[in-house]
Amino acid sequence: MDLTPSKLAYVPFVSVDDMMKIVNHIGAAQMIAEIADYIEADFKRWELFDKTPRVAAHSEEGVIELMPTSDGETYGFKYVNGHPANMARGFQTVTAFGVLARVDNGYPVLLSEMTILTALRTAATSVVAARHLAPKDAKVMAMIGNGAQCEFQALAFHKVLGIEEVRLYDIDPAATAKAARNLENTGLRVVPCKTGEEAISGAQIITTCTADKQYATILTDNMVGSGVHINAIGGDCPGKTELHRDILLRSDIFVEYPPQTRIEGEIQALEADHPVTELWEVITGKAQGRRDARQITLFDSVGFATEDFSALRYVRDQLDRVGAYVQLDMLADPDDPRDLFGMVQRAKGA
Numbered sequence: 184m185d186l187t188p189s190k191l192a193y194v195p196f197v198s199v200d201d202m203m204k205i206v207n208h209i210g211a212a213q214m215i216a217e218i219a220d221y222i223e224a225d226f227k228r229w230e231l232f233d234k235t236p237r238v239a240a241h242s243e244e245g246v247i248e249l250m251p252t253s254d255g256e257t258y259g260f261k262y263v264n265g266h267p268a269n270m271a272r273g274f275q276t277v278t279a280f281g282v283l284a285r286v287d288n289g290y291p292v293l294l295s296e297m298t299i300l301t302a303l304r305t306a307a308t309s310v311v312a313a314r315h316l317a318p319k320d321a322k323v324m325a326m327i328g329n330g331a332q333c334e335f336q337a338l339a340f341h342k343v344l345g346i347e348e349v350r351l352y353d354i355d356p357a358a359t360a361k362a363a364r365n366l367e368n369t370g371l372r373v374v375p376c377k378t379g380e381e382a383i384s385g386a387q388i389i390t391t392c393t394a395d396k397q398y399a400t401i402l403t404d405n406m407v408g409s410g411v412h413i414n415a416i417g418g419d420c421p422g423k424t425e426l427h428r429d430i431l432l433r434s435d436i437f438v439e440y441p442p443q444t445r446i447e448g449e450i451q452a453l454e455a456d457h458p459v460t461e462l463w464e465v466i467t468g469k470a471q472g473r474r475d476a477r478q479i480t481l482f483d484s485v486g487f488a489t490e491d492f493s494a495l496r497y498v499r500d501q502l503d504r505v506g507a508y509v510q511l512d513m514l515a516d517p518d519d520p521r522d523l524f525g526m527v528q529r530a531k532g533a
């Protein structure tokens with residue numbers, strides 16, 4: 184990286200349009216697989232990271248959150264919202280942007296849209312967890328909730344886990360029809376279903392990805408047979424869960440960062456000391472993932488800052504591969520660092 188101060192004053196910015204160019208250049212499934220490797224690599228150096236539950240500002244309608252972390256060399260954060268009622272008003276439920284910065288001088292080195300990138304990184308994180316937890320011979324996945332995240336999840340499981348069939352269900356049939364249309368010609372067998380029960384029949388992996396700001400029951404206990412892997416994404420906020428408590432009591436539960444998941448995840452419904460296993464421990468071999476064929480494994484995903492950091496790191500590394508970004512004049516850089524005022528005055532004359 185060029186360390187000339189004037190060069191550092193320009194910050195690469197990846198817009199939504201640029202991100203779409205990057206995704207279409209690399210291919211969505213391939214990009215998710217590559218981000219998964221970055222996420223897994225960062226989980227392997229978990230102990231190095233600054234970690235904190237995200238800083239959340241809650242309202243009646245939803246939540247706005249900041250998700251910071253640092254590996255000591257690079258600092259990153261994501262701004263993200265979650266507004267379940269947005270969809271009915273024609274807005275996205277989740278929108279985001281993120282920043283990477285140098286720790287040594289504090290200068291930002293990347294500003295990026297993260298609405299699309301969050302969908303990619305969430306799918307990538309799901310398959311990182313499933314690589315260690317799902318039954319090895321899994322070929323069928325139920326996908327409950329067919330909103331913005333849905334196709335990214337389906338493609339990720341097809342590409343990385345070898346899932347051949349995805350069974351779609353959403354309370355809104357238009358969402359299922361949209362997802363089925365978008366997944367045509369991807370190599371996946373797509374089966375739209377009329378109920379959650381129909382969707383999970385024959386599935387070895389169940390992904391729940393619904394948005395509703397309440398303690399919802401997307402899966403009841405009798406729907407979940409032994410041996411399945413549940414990838415629970417939608418419950419990611421205080422007062423917002425998807426699974427009946429009895430499912431949790433029958434499952435081995437894997438989480439990203441317990442202090443955050445206890446606040447936001449499915450395990451809100453359990454006692455504060457209910458045992459959970461941290462995903463990084465499974466990835467590094469400190470803890471066991473799937474043990475046997477009858478075990479129910481549950482990835483209680485809420486989305487953690489290191490995953491966004493990994494995704495931003497990945498995007499930064501692709502800048503020259505695709506060339507889809509602009510340089511933002513984001514930092515004031517007077518020739519004499521103390522003469523900020525003089526720089527403003529000279530601009531008036533220029």
Ligand code: NAD
Binds near residue numbers: 267327486
């Ligand atoms: P979205 O609003 O685009 O889609 C949600 C879908 O869920 C909608 O199609 C809706 O009709 C459906 N739905 C609602 N209630 C349902 C029910 N009872 N049964 C079946 N379907 C139902 O939202 P999205 O962007 O796809 O996100 C989905 C959820 O995932 C949100 O809650 C979001 O906060 C969460 N999320 C989590 C992570 C993570 O890292 N864990 C990342 C991104 C999003």
